[in-house]
Amino acid sequence: MAARATVGVSLKMYFGHREAREWFARVAELAARHPAVVNGSVELFVIPTYLQIGAALEAFQGTRTIVGAQDAAAEDSGAFTGEVSPAELAEVGVGVVEIGHAERRRLFGETDEVVRAKTAAALRNGLRPVLCIGEVDQVDAAEAATRTVAQLRDALDGAPAGPLIVAYEPVWAIGAPQPAPVPHIRTVTLALREAAAERPGTSVIYGGSAGPGLLSELGDAVDGLFLGRFAHDVDNLVLVLDEAAEHAGGTR
Template identity: 30%
Template sequence: MQRTPIIAGNWKMHKTTEEAREFAHAVRSLTPKENMDTVICAPFTSLDALVQELEGYPIAVGAQNMHWEESGAYTGEISPGMLTSLGVQYVIIGHSERREYFAETDETVNRKAKAAFAHGLTPIVCVGENVEQREGGKTKEWVREQVLRAVEGLSSEQAKQLVIAYEPIWAIGTGKSSSAEDAQDVIAFIRSTVEDGFDAQVAAQVRIQYGGSVKPDNIGTYMEQPDIDGALVGGASLTPESFLKLLEGARGGKK
Protein backbone atom coordinates (compact mmCIF):
# COMPACT_ATOMS: atom_id res chain seq x y z
CA MET A 1 0.00 0.00 0.00
CA GLN A 2 1.46 3.28 -1.15
CA ARG A 3 0.51 6.07 1.22
CA THR A 4 1.12 9.72 0.30
CA PRO A 5 3.61 11.19 2.78
CA ILE A 6 2.40 14.21 4.72
CA ILE A 7 4.62 16.87 6.25
CA ALA A 8 2.86 19.35 8.49
CA GLY A 9 4.33 22.39 10.18
CA ASN A 10 2.76 23.35 13.50
CA TRP A 11 3.55 26.97 14.19
CA LYS A 12 2.01 26.84 17.68
CA MET A 13 1.64 30.40 19.07
CA HIS A 14 4.04 32.04 16.64
CA LYS A 15 3.73 34.65 13.88
CA THR A 16 1.52 37.64 13.28
CA THR A 17 -0.64 37.72 10.16
CA GLU A 18 1.96 39.84 8.40
CA GLU A 19 4.72 37.38 9.28
CA ALA A 20 2.56 34.52 8.03
CA ARG A 21 2.07 36.30 4.69
CA GLU A 22 5.81 36.84 4.36
CA PHE A 23 6.45 33.17 5.04
CA ALA A 24 3.88 32.13 2.42
CA HIS A 25 5.50 34.40 -0.17
CA ALA A 26 8.89 32.89 0.54
CA VAL A 27 7.87 29.23 0.27
CA ARG A 28 4.97 28.97 -2.11
CA SER A 29 6.68 28.61 -5.47
CA LEU A 30 9.56 26.54 -4.09
CA THR A 31 7.49 23.77 -2.57
CA PRO A 32 7.76 20.41 -4.36
CA LYS A 33 4.45 19.30 -5.85
CA GLU A 34 4.93 15.62 -6.42
CA ASN A 35 3.69 12.86 -4.19
CA MET A 36 3.75 14.68 -0.89
CA ASP A 37 1.07 16.52 1.06
CA THR A 38 2.35 19.65 2.72
CA VAL A 39 0.43 21.53 5.40
CA ILE A 40 0.99 24.56 7.58
CA CYS A 41 -1.01 24.62 10.80
CA ALA A 42 -1.12 28.22 11.90
CA PRO A 43 -2.78 30.29 14.62
CA PHE A 44 -6.43 31.14 13.88
CA THR A 45 -5.55 34.76 13.17
CA SER A 46 -3.32 33.82 10.20
CA LEU A 47 -5.51 31.17 8.58
CA ASP A 48 -7.42 33.47 6.25
CA ALA A 49 -4.26 35.21 5.03
CA LEU A 50 -2.47 31.90 4.48
CA VAL A 51 -5.33 30.37 2.52
CA GLN A 52 -5.36 33.43 0.26
CA GLU A 53 -1.60 33.58 -0.19
CA LEU A 54 -1.28 29.85 -0.87
CA GLU A 55 -4.21 29.46 -3.24
CA GLY A 56 -3.04 27.52 -6.29
CA TYR A 57 0.16 26.38 -4.56
CA PRO A 58 0.73 22.89 -3.18
CA ILE A 59 0.55 23.82 0.51
CA ALA A 60 -2.66 23.24 2.44
CA VAL A 61 -3.61 25.17 5.55
CA GLY A 62 -4.56 23.64 8.90
CA ALA A 63 -5.77 24.89 12.25
CA GLN A 64 -4.29 23.79 15.57
CA ASN A 65 -7.57 23.17 17.40
CA MET A 66 -11.33 23.70 17.13
CA HIS A 67 -14.54 23.10 19.04
CA TRP A 68 -16.79 20.18 18.10
CA GLU A 69 -20.06 22.13 18.08
CA GLU A 70 -21.36 24.04 15.06
CA SER A 71 -22.04 27.19 17.05
CA GLY A 72 -23.21 28.25 20.50
CA ALA A 73 -22.27 29.98 23.72
CA TYR A 74 -18.61 28.91 23.81
CA THR A 75 -16.71 32.14 24.32
CA GLY A 76 -13.34 32.14 22.64
CA GLU A 77 -13.93 28.99 20.61
CA ILE A 78 -13.83 28.37 16.86
CA SER A 79 -16.20 25.94 15.12
CA PRO A 80 -15.42 23.48 12.31
CA GLY A 81 -17.65 25.43 9.91
CA MET A 82 -15.73 28.63 10.62
CA LEU A 83 -12.57 26.85 9.51
CA THR A 84 -13.99 25.30 6.35
CA SER A 85 -15.57 28.61 5.34
CA LEU A 86 -12.03 30.02 5.19
CA GLY A 87 -10.72 27.15 3.06
CA VAL A 88 -8.88 25.38 5.88
CA GLN A 89 -8.44 21.65 5.13
CA TYR A 90 -6.74 20.15 8.19
CA VAL A 91 -7.00 20.50 11.95
CA ILE A 92 -4.64 19.26 14.65
CA ILE A 93 -6.57 17.59 17.44
CA GLY A 94 -5.36 16.60 20.88
CA HIS A 95 -1.86 18.01 20.70
CA SER A 96 -0.13 17.22 24.00
CA GLU A 97 0.09 20.95 24.77
CA ARG A 98 -3.71 21.18 24.49
CA ARG A 99 -4.07 18.08 26.64
CA GLU A 100 -1.68 19.43 29.26
CA TYR A 101 -2.59 23.14 29.44
CA PHE A 102 -6.16 23.27 28.12
CA ALA A 103 -7.82 20.19 29.60
CA GLU A 104 -8.18 18.30 26.32
CA THR A 105 -9.26 14.72 27.04
CA ASP A 106 -9.65 11.55 24.99
CA GLU A 107 -13.36 12.25 24.98
CA THR A 108 -13.04 15.77 23.53
CA VAL A 109 -10.46 14.50 21.04
CA ASN A 110 -12.99 11.92 19.85
CA ARG A 111 -15.77 14.52 19.57
CA LYS A 112 -13.50 16.83 17.61
CA ALA A 113 -12.33 14.05 15.28
CA LYS A 114 -15.94 13.20 14.46
CA ALA A 115 -16.82 16.87 13.97
CA ALA A 116 -13.82 17.36 11.70
CA PHE A 117 -14.93 14.54 9.41
CA ALA A 118 -18.52 15.74 9.47
CA HIS A 119 -17.26 19.04 8.02
CA GLY A 120 -14.79 17.64 5.51
CA LEU A 121 -11.71 18.56 7.54
CA THR A 122 -8.86 16.07 7.89
CA PRO A 123 -7.96 15.65 11.55
CA ILE A 124 -4.35 15.17 12.60
CA VAL A 125 -4.85 13.40 15.92
CA CYS A 126 -1.87 13.54 18.27
CA VAL A 127 -0.94 10.80 20.72
CA GLY A 128 2.18 10.15 22.74
CA GLU A 129 3.57 9.24 26.11
CA ASN A 130 5.37 11.32 28.73
CA VAL A 131 8.80 10.54 30.12
CA GLU A 132 7.49 8.61 33.16
CA GLN A 133 5.35 6.42 30.96
CA ARG A 134 8.27 5.81 28.61
CA GLU A 135 10.61 4.92 31.46
CA GLY A 136 7.95 2.75 33.08
CA GLY A 137 7.52 0.70 29.91
CA LYS A 138 3.97 1.98 29.48
CA THR A 139 4.30 3.67 26.07
CA LYS A 140 2.35 1.17 24.01
CA GLU A 141 -0.40 0.64 26.54
CA TRP A 142 -0.87 4.43 26.72
CA VAL A 143 -0.88 5.20 23.02
CA ARG A 144 -3.16 2.23 22.30
CA GLU A 145 -5.76 3.66 24.67
CA GLN A 146 -5.39 7.15 23.18
CA VAL A 147 -5.77 5.86 19.63
CA LEU A 148 -8.76 3.61 20.35
CA ARG A 149 -10.55 6.38 22.27
CA ALA A 150 -9.86 8.90 19.50
CA VAL A 151 -11.30 6.73 16.71
CA GLU A 152 -14.35 5.41 18.58
CA GLY A 153 -17.44 5.70 16.39
CA LEU A 154 -15.61 6.72 13.21
CA SER A 155 -16.58 4.85 10.06
CA SER A 156 -13.96 2.84 8.20
CA GLU A 157 -14.07 5.37 5.37
CA GLN A 158 -13.32 8.17 7.84
CA ALA A 159 -10.61 6.23 9.62
CA LYS A 160 -8.79 5.62 6.33
CA GLN A 161 -8.44 9.36 5.88
CA LEU A 162 -7.27 10.02 9.40
CA VAL A 163 -3.78 11.29 10.10
CA ILE A 164 -2.28 10.25 13.43
CA ALA A 165 0.78 12.03 14.80
CA TYR A 166 2.85 10.04 17.27
CA GLU A 167 4.60 12.63 19.40
CA PRO A 168 6.43 11.42 22.50
CA ILE A 169 6.02 14.36 24.88
CA TRP A 170 9.63 14.14 26.09
CA ALA A 171 10.81 14.76 22.51
CA ILE A 172 8.76 17.90 21.85
CA GLY A 173 10.85 21.05 21.67
CA THR A 174 13.64 19.42 23.64
CA GLY A 175 16.08 18.48 20.88
CA LYS A 176 15.86 14.89 22.24
CA SER A 177 14.23 13.19 19.30
CA SER A 178 13.18 9.56 19.40
CA SER A 179 15.44 7.32 17.35
CA ALA A 180 13.93 6.45 14.00
CA GLU A 181 13.85 2.77 15.02
CA ASP A 182 11.99 3.48 18.27
CA ALA A 183 9.54 5.74 16.45
CA GLN A 184 9.00 3.03 13.82
CA ASP A 185 8.35 0.46 16.53
CA VAL A 186 5.64 2.56 18.22
CA ILE A 187 4.15 3.68 14.93
CA ALA A 188 3.91 0.08 13.64
CA PHE A 189 2.17 -0.70 16.93
CA ILE A 190 -0.24 2.21 16.37
CA ARG A 191 -0.99 0.80 12.91
CA SER A 192 -1.77 -2.60 14.42
CA THR A 193 -4.00 -0.86 16.98
CA VAL A 194 -5.93 0.74 14.11
CA GLU A 195 -6.25 -2.73 12.60
CA ASP A 196 -7.75 -3.99 15.86
CA GLY A 197 -10.19 -1.07 15.88
CA PHE A 198 -11.15 -1.45 12.21
CA ASP A 199 -9.45 -3.87 9.82
CA ALA A 200 -6.24 -4.44 7.88
CA GLN A 201 -7.39 -2.31 4.96
CA VAL A 202 -7.98 0.73 7.14
CA ALA A 203 -4.69 0.16 8.95
CA ALA A 204 -2.84 0.02 5.64
CA GLN A 205 -4.24 3.37 4.58
CA VAL A 206 -4.13 5.48 7.71
CA ARG A 207 -1.18 7.88 7.65
CA ILE A 208 0.95 8.10 10.76
CA GLN A 209 3.48 10.86 11.36
CA TYR A 210 6.28 11.16 13.85
CA GLY A 211 6.70 14.43 15.75
CA GLY A 212 9.25 15.63 18.32
CA SER A 213 12.41 17.57 17.49
CA VAL A 214 12.24 16.74 13.79
CA LYS A 215 14.82 18.82 11.90
CA PRO A 216 16.01 19.01 8.29
CA ASP A 217 18.99 16.80 9.13
CA ASN A 218 17.03 13.98 10.79
CA ILE A 219 13.73 13.91 8.90
CA GLY A 220 15.14 11.56 6.24
CA THR A 221 15.87 8.87 8.83
CA TYR A 222 12.21 8.85 9.92
CA MET A 223 10.91 8.86 6.37
CA GLU A 224 12.99 5.79 5.54
CA GLN A 225 10.97 3.75 8.04
CA PRO A 226 8.22 1.63 6.49
CA ASP A 227 5.38 2.75 8.77
CA ILE A 228 6.29 6.43 9.14
CA ASP A 229 4.39 8.50 6.62
CA GLY A 230 5.57 11.97 7.52
CA ALA A 231 6.24 14.39 10.31
CA LEU A 232 4.51 17.00 12.44
CA VAL A 233 7.11 19.66 12.97
CA GLY A 234 7.15 22.56 15.40
CA GLY A 235 10.31 24.65 15.74
CA ALA A 236 11.88 23.67 12.41
CA SER A 237 8.78 24.76 10.48
CA LEU A 238 9.06 28.39 11.52
CA THR A 239 11.46 29.79 8.96
CA PRO A 240 11.06 29.41 5.19
CA GLU A 241 14.64 28.11 4.87
CA SER A 242 14.22 25.40 7.45
CA PHE A 243 10.73 24.47 6.21
CA LEU A 244 11.96 24.02 2.64
CA LYS A 245 14.93 21.98 3.83
CA LEU A 246 12.53 19.74 5.76
CA LEU A 247 10.57 19.08 2.59
CA GLU A 248 13.75 18.30 0.69
CA GLY A 249 14.95 16.00 3.46
CA ALA A 250 11.58 14.25 3.57
CA ARG A 251 11.62 13.57 -0.15
CA GLY A 252 15.10 12.13 0.12
CA GLY A 253 13.89 9.66 2.75
CA LYS A 254 10.81 8.40 0.88
CA LYS A 255 11.85 7.16 -2.52
Protein backbone atom coordinates (compact mmCIF):
# COMPACT_ATOMS: atom_id res chain seq x y z
CA MET A 1 0.00 0.00 0.00
CA ALA A 2 1.47 3.38 -0.98
CA ALA A 3 1.87 5.94 1.77
CA ARG A 4 -0.78 8.63 1.65
CA ALA A 5 0.62 10.78 4.46
CA THR A 6 4.14 11.45 5.68
CA VAL A 7 5.36 12.39 9.15
CA GLY A 8 9.02 13.16 9.79
CA VAL A 9 11.04 14.03 12.87
CA SER A 10 14.47 15.67 12.96
CA LEU A 11 16.29 15.37 16.27
CA LYS A 12 18.89 17.98 15.30
CA MET A 13 21.55 17.87 18.08
CA TYR A 14 19.25 17.84 21.10
CA PHE A 15 19.74 14.25 22.32
CA GLY A 16 22.83 12.57 23.67
CA HIS A 17 23.42 8.97 22.61
CA ARG A 18 21.69 7.28 25.53
CA GLU A 19 18.71 9.62 25.39
CA ALA A 20 18.40 9.02 21.66
CA ARG A 21 18.44 5.25 22.08
CA GLU A 22 15.69 5.48 24.67
CA TRP A 23 13.61 7.62 22.32
CA PHE A 24 14.23 5.22 19.42
CA ALA A 25 12.99 2.32 21.53
CA ARG A 26 9.76 4.09 22.38
CA VAL A 27 9.11 5.24 18.81
CA ALA A 28 9.97 1.80 17.41
CA GLU A 29 7.40 0.26 19.72
CA LEU A 30 4.89 2.86 18.53
CA ALA A 31 5.73 2.20 14.87
CA ALA A 32 5.30 -1.54 15.38
CA ARG A 33 1.77 -1.17 16.71
CA HIS A 34 0.31 1.94 15.05
CA PRO A 35 -2.09 0.59 12.39
CA ALA A 36 -1.46 3.33 9.82
CA VAL A 37 2.31 2.98 10.07
CA VAL A 38 2.10 -0.81 10.00
CA ASN A 39 -0.07 -0.89 6.88
CA GLY A 40 1.99 1.79 5.16
CA SER A 41 -0.72 4.40 4.73
CA VAL A 42 1.38 6.73 6.91
CA GLU A 43 5.10 6.96 6.24
CA LEU A 44 7.26 7.77 9.27
CA PHE A 45 10.86 8.93 8.98
CA VAL A 46 13.28 9.78 11.77
CA ILE A 47 16.47 11.84 11.30
CA PRO A 48 18.98 11.49 14.16
CA THR A 49 22.58 12.71 14.38
CA TYR A 50 25.23 10.85 12.37
CA LEU A 51 26.52 9.02 15.46
CA GLN A 52 22.99 7.86 16.25
CA ILE A 53 22.22 6.43 12.80
CA GLY A 54 23.51 2.93 13.59
CA ALA A 55 21.50 2.74 16.79
CA ALA A 56 18.42 4.02 14.96
CA LEU A 57 18.75 1.45 12.17
CA GLU A 58 19.01 -1.28 14.78
CA ALA A 59 16.05 0.01 16.80
CA PHE A 60 13.72 0.41 13.81
CA GLN A 61 14.62 -2.89 12.15
CA GLY A 62 11.42 -4.81 11.50
CA THR A 63 9.28 -1.66 11.30
CA ARG A 64 8.47 0.50 8.29
CA THR A 65 10.21 3.52 9.84
CA ILE A 66 12.77 5.16 7.56
CA VAL A 67 16.01 6.39 9.11
CA GLY A 68 17.54 9.53 7.64
CA ALA A 69 20.60 11.75 7.90
CA GLN A 70 20.68 15.47 8.64
CA ASP A 71 23.05 16.28 5.78
CA ALA A 72 25.32 14.67 3.20
CA ALA A 73 28.33 15.70 1.16
CA ALA A 74 28.03 16.77 -2.44
CA GLU A 75 30.70 14.22 -3.41
CA ASP A 76 30.56 10.44 -3.05
CA SER A 77 34.17 9.95 -1.93
CA GLY A 78 37.56 11.62 -1.74
CA ALA A 79 39.66 13.96 0.36
CA PHE A 80 36.81 15.71 2.17
CA THR A 81 37.76 15.66 5.84
CA GLY A 82 34.77 15.71 8.15
CA GLU A 83 32.17 15.13 5.43
CA VAL A 84 29.78 12.18 5.23
CA SER A 85 29.34 10.44 1.89
CA PRO A 86 25.81 9.98 0.50
CA ALA A 87 27.00 6.71 -1.02
CA GLU A 88 28.01 5.40 2.41
CA LEU A 89 24.76 6.60 3.96
CA ALA A 90 22.86 4.59 1.35
CA GLU A 91 25.16 1.62 1.90
CA VAL A 92 24.34 1.37 5.62
CA GLY A 93 20.59 1.64 5.07
CA VAL A 94 19.73 5.33 5.32
CA GLY A 95 16.70 6.17 3.19
CA VAL A 96 16.29 9.94 3.29
CA VAL A 97 18.64 12.88 3.77
CA GLU A 98 17.83 16.41 4.86
CA ILE A 99 19.20 19.04 2.49
CA GLY A 100 19.16 22.82 2.51
CA HIS A 101 17.87 23.42 6.02
CA ALA A 102 17.81 27.09 7.04
CA GLU A 103 20.30 26.37 9.83
CA ARG A 104 22.79 24.93 7.36
CA ARG A 105 22.43 28.06 5.26
CA ARG A 106 22.65 30.48 8.18
CA LEU A 107 25.31 28.79 10.32
CA PHE A 108 27.48 27.13 7.69
CA GLY A 109 27.03 29.38 4.69
CA GLU A 110 25.40 26.84 2.39
CA THR A 111 24.39 28.48 -0.87
CA ASP A 112 21.88 27.57 -3.55
CA GLU A 113 24.78 26.05 -5.49
CA VAL A 114 25.70 23.79 -2.56
CA VAL A 115 22.07 22.74 -2.09
CA ARG A 116 21.83 21.93 -5.81
CA ALA A 117 24.97 19.76 -5.67
CA LYS A 118 23.85 17.92 -2.53
CA THR A 119 20.39 17.28 -3.96
CA ALA A 120 21.91 15.71 -7.05
CA ALA A 121 24.31 13.65 -4.93
CA ALA A 122 21.48 12.27 -2.81
CA LEU A 123 19.35 11.31 -5.81
CA ARG A 124 22.17 9.64 -7.73
CA ASN A 125 22.80 7.45 -4.68
CA GLY A 126 19.16 6.43 -4.30
CA LEU A 127 18.50 8.62 -1.27
CA ARG A 128 15.31 10.62 -1.11
CA PRO A 129 16.12 14.26 -0.34
CA VAL A 130 14.11 15.97 2.37
CA LEU A 131 14.55 19.27 0.59
CA CYS A 132 13.94 22.19 2.93
CA ILE A 133 12.35 25.14 1.15
CA GLY A 134 11.22 28.42 2.66
CA GLU A 135 11.27 32.19 2.42
CA VAL A 136 13.45 34.00 4.96
CA ASP A 137 11.26 37.06 5.54
CA GLN A 138 7.54 37.09 6.19
CA VAL A 139 5.90 38.15 2.92
CA ASP A 140 2.44 37.63 1.47
CA ALA A 141 1.50 34.14 0.40
CA ALA A 142 1.70 34.78 -3.35
CA GLU A 143 5.22 36.17 -3.06
CA ALA A 144 6.23 33.29 -0.78
CA ALA A 145 4.91 30.82 -3.35
CA THR A 146 6.92 32.49 -6.11
CA ARG A 147 10.12 32.45 -4.04
CA THR A 148 9.79 28.87 -2.85
CA VAL A 149 8.95 27.44 -6.26
CA ALA A 150 12.05 29.20 -7.59
CA GLN A 151 14.09 27.58 -4.78
CA LEU A 152 12.70 24.16 -5.63
CA ARG A 153 13.41 24.47 -9.34
CA ASP A 154 16.92 25.71 -8.67
CA ALA A 155 17.68 22.84 -6.28
CA LEU A 156 16.49 20.29 -8.86
CA ASP A 157 18.25 21.87 -11.84
CA GLY A 158 20.23 19.05 -13.46
CA ALA A 159 19.36 16.55 -10.73
CA PRO A 160 18.79 12.87 -11.58
CA ALA A 161 15.27 11.49 -11.67
CA GLY A 162 13.71 10.34 -8.44
CA PRO A 163 11.14 11.26 -5.82
CA LEU A 164 11.78 13.62 -2.95
CA ILE A 165 10.13 15.06 0.11
CA VAL A 166 9.66 18.81 -0.18
CA ALA A 167 9.61 20.27 3.32
CA TYR A 168 8.12 23.75 3.30
CA GLU A 169 9.62 25.54 6.30
CA PRO A 170 9.25 29.32 6.22
CA VAL A 171 12.37 30.47 8.03
CA TRP A 172 10.47 33.08 10.02
CA ALA A 173 8.21 30.36 11.48
CA ILE A 174 10.95 27.92 12.60
CA GLY A 175 10.95 27.85 16.39
CA ALA A 176 8.12 30.39 16.57
CA PRO A 177 5.25 30.01 19.07
CA GLN A 178 2.83 29.34 16.21
CA PRO A 179 3.12 27.94 12.69
CA ALA A 180 2.54 30.12 9.65
CA PRO A 181 -1.16 30.95 9.01
CA VAL A 182 -3.08 28.13 7.37
CA PRO A 183 -4.08 30.12 4.22
CA HIS A 184 -0.43 31.10 3.74
CA ILE A 185 0.78 27.50 4.04
CA ARG A 186 -1.91 26.21 1.68
CA THR A 187 -1.05 28.75 -1.02
CA VAL A 188 2.64 27.86 -0.89
CA THR A 189 2.34 24.08 -0.60
CA LEU A 190 -0.17 23.83 -3.43
CA ALA A 191 2.26 25.79 -5.63
CA LEU A 192 5.11 23.52 -4.58
CA ARG A 193 3.04 20.43 -5.27
CA GLU A 194 2.27 21.64 -8.78
CA ALA A 195 5.94 22.45 -9.39
CA ALA A 196 7.03 19.00 -8.19
CA ALA A 197 4.36 17.10 -10.13
CA GLU A 198 6.86 15.92 -12.72
CA ARG A 199 8.54 13.74 -10.07
CA PRO A 200 6.16 10.88 -9.25
CA GLY A 201 6.13 9.82 -5.62
CA THR A 202 7.10 13.25 -4.32
CA SER A 203 5.51 14.44 -1.08
CA VAL A 204 5.06 18.02 0.13
CA ILE A 205 5.06 18.43 3.90
CA TYR A 206 5.06 21.40 6.27
CA GLY A 207 7.50 22.15 9.07
CA GLY A 208 7.95 25.19 11.28
CA SER A 209 6.29 24.96 14.71
CA ALA A 210 4.02 22.17 13.46
CA GLY A 211 1.82 20.29 15.90
CA PRO A 212 -1.57 18.56 16.39
CA GLY A 213 -4.56 19.96 14.57
CA LEU A 214 -2.55 21.61 11.81
CA LEU A 215 -2.70 18.71 9.37
CA SER A 216 -6.48 18.61 9.56
CA GLU A 217 -6.65 22.35 8.92
CA LEU A 218 -4.32 22.14 5.94
CA GLY A 219 -6.33 19.35 4.34
CA ASP A 220 -5.34 18.27 0.83
CA ALA A 221 -2.77 21.06 0.45
CA VAL A 222 -0.07 18.96 2.14
CA ASP A 223 0.95 15.33 2.48
CA GLY A 224 2.12 15.56 6.07
CA LEU A 225 4.22 17.33 8.69
CA PHE A 226 7.90 17.70 9.60
CA LEU A 227 8.28 17.85 13.38
CA GLY A 228 11.03 19.09 15.66
CA ARG A 229 11.16 19.35 19.45
CA PHE A 230 7.42 18.81 19.72
CA ALA A 231 8.00 15.13 18.90
CA HIS A 232 10.58 14.64 21.67
CA ASP A 233 7.54 13.69 23.72
CA VAL A 234 6.42 10.45 22.08
CA ASP A 235 2.84 11.02 23.24
CA ASN A 236 2.80 14.12 21.04
CA LEU A 237 4.04 12.06 18.11
CA VAL A 238 1.16 9.65 18.66
CA LEU A 239 -1.31 12.52 18.29
CA VAL A 240 0.19 13.57 14.96
CA LEU A 241 0.33 9.99 13.64
CA ASP A 242 -3.32 9.52 14.56
CA GLU A 243 -4.17 12.72 12.71
CA ALA A 244 -2.05 11.62 9.75
CA ALA A 245 -3.97 8.36 9.65
CA GLU A 246 -7.22 10.30 9.30
CA HIS A 247 -5.59 12.55 6.72
CA ALA A 248 -4.44 9.50 4.72
CA GLY A 249 -8.01 8.27 4.55
CA GLY A 250 -9.18 11.45 2.86
CA THR A 251 -6.31 12.72 0.70
CA ARG A 252 -5.98 12.36 -3.05
